[in-house]
Amino acid sequence: MENKFIIVVVVALFIIALMQLMKVYDLAAKIRGEKSEEKVTRGENIFNANMLIVFMLTYFGFIIWLIFKYGMNGGLFDAASVHGQEIDSLLLFNWWVILPVFFLTNGVLFVFSWKYYYRQERKALYFPHDNRLELIWTIVPAVALSAIVIYGLKTWNDIMFNDQEGAKVVEVYGFQFGWWTRYSGDDNVLGKADYKLITASNPLGVITSENIQNSYNYLDGEVEKINLLLSESKNDEGEYFLSANNVDSLIGRMERFKRQKYRIKSAIDRGDQNDSVYKSANDDVLVQELHLIKDQPYAMKFRSKDVIHCPWVPHLRMQINAVPGMETSFNFTPTTTTQEMRAKPEVIEHYRVINEIHNERLKKLGEKEEKVEFNYLLMCNKICGAAHSNMKMDVVIETAEEFNSWIAEKQTYAQKASE
Ligand SMILES: [Cu+2]
16 A cells, blocks of 8 residues: 555656646757757648658558557457357448458548648638538448448347257356366266355365265264364463464354354255265366367356456357456357367468467476477456456366266266265
């Protein structure tokens, strides 16, 4: 807080000093008898006008270079999902509306400044109002913007409200700092979860009778530990060696553990091992990578443990916030497997360049050569804390057979519990 205040004061003083300096400079110029604004020569005006054209051409050239260098979709490869292709077409449509207007308005801005540079003998034309002009610059933008909005809305509705039949339910769970993926198993239903059950062995707080028992054991264990510590910290007269503060905070901790257990007992525990709430989690599988089947519709669910995260897979054009305390969802269908993506000429070329640069640097460091390959990646796109940049998870898009043999090796909640 104090630091911030000092920074504000320093910036304010710097601005004041700068203003004073400019005043001094102005006064000095006046004393030296230098020419004022009115005495700028025609030659200087023409020079400035020409420089405006030079600026415009550089500016336009840079934009055109950017378009050729990165393409119309910002240097990403073709979208690898159904809705991603829709988003790309929408963006392309926007570009086709925006770019001509951009070149036209900026062109007019600079060309007019160049053409009508100041000439002393010329008088400006008085042109206060024209209905036709007003009509044109109201109707043309209205039509263009309506087209963009209607097309955008249609795409949005297609993407957000398509309850695809046969969609597989998969959950992505963000935490500081990483991801969990939970597959819903054969019943295609994710087992319910509750934050009160979150422990090291149950990071998502999934409700199963096993997990509830584990939570009880954990909480009982903590209470016991504190009890032991307290009883060992007493002398023969029953007085604590610990400071009163220490004792209070230990007792407070113990009370919290007891309350936690009470809450689980009263709100989550159904008492019945065969309750359906427990059962839906039994076939769920928890992993830390995301495997998806090509051409399979997915209903993705997103949750967060702590702060807002933002799962983002740029090649799928998928991005959505994961918000603590609520579930967000997104439907999509991947269309290109990782292997198919790796075989695309533009991807091969892109990774040839990356490998070249990468290995050149490794060589300089005296390290062994490496080969980097294309991989889909799920990243966090919300600055969520110190290790935000570590929030990456591999995404593999594959065939149904490959997926089935992969998931067959993973343990379900029920399998883990019966161990
Ligand atoms: Cu994050």
